[in-house]
Amino acid sequence: MKLFEDTVYIGEIVLQVKIGQKAYERLKFYEDTIDLWTSIQSILIASANISKILWPNKEYNDRGVRLRKMLNISDDNILRDRTFRNHFEHYDERIAKWFEEGANGVFIDLAMNPDLSFSSQNTKRGYNTIDETVVFCGQKFDLSKxxxxxxxxxxxxxPYTIV
Known part of the structure; x- marks a missing residue:
């Protein structure tokens, strides 16, 4: 039985949720572009930290299975996918790839309310305040979900901690 260990992980999950929640609340009251993107990045990092606890690398897979079962979390949970966090964490690699593939000279970054069709591959990062989605190179991710x-x-x- 790993009850103590599990409660430590659950405590960290609770902390990360609270960090993500504070950042999400700040999205509605940002003062400038840096404030907005600090919140978005904080949300993505907090959610990825939760994801890494619940869906760890193979070496710690048993822990993830045990915690997901304990908390009744399905494998199709939106937190499992760390794609958007990776876009932000590995931004340098995404830009390098863009140049390697023949950058077209149009570079739009940190866009507010970008084209609602989100079809533009030229918008590197964008945030839509209307539907609370973040955009990266034409991909869209719903922060409210x-x-x-x-x-x-x-x-x-x-049930496992004082929240």
Whole structure:
């Protein structure tokens, strides 16, 4: 039985959810571009930290399985996918690839309310305040759905810790 170990991990999940929640709340009251992108990046990092606890690398897979079972979290949970966090964490690699593939000279970054079709590959990073989605190179990710998923996990953690 790994109850003590599991409660330590659950405590960290709770902390990361609270960090993500604070950042999500700040999205509605940002003062400038840096403030907005600090919040977005904080949300993505907090959610990725939760993801790494629940879906760790192979060496710690048993822990992830045990915690997901304990908290009744399915494998199709939105938190499992760390693609958007990786876009931000490995931004340098994404830009290098863009240049290697023949950059077209149009570079749009940190766009606010970019084209609602999100079809532009030229918008590297963007945020849509209307539907709370973050955009990276034409891909779209819903931060409100991510926030809901984190809050659902927080509820599932309550029996195991003081939340």
């Amino acid at each position: 991510l926030n809901i998923a984190m809050l659902e996990i927080l509820e599932k953690c309550k």
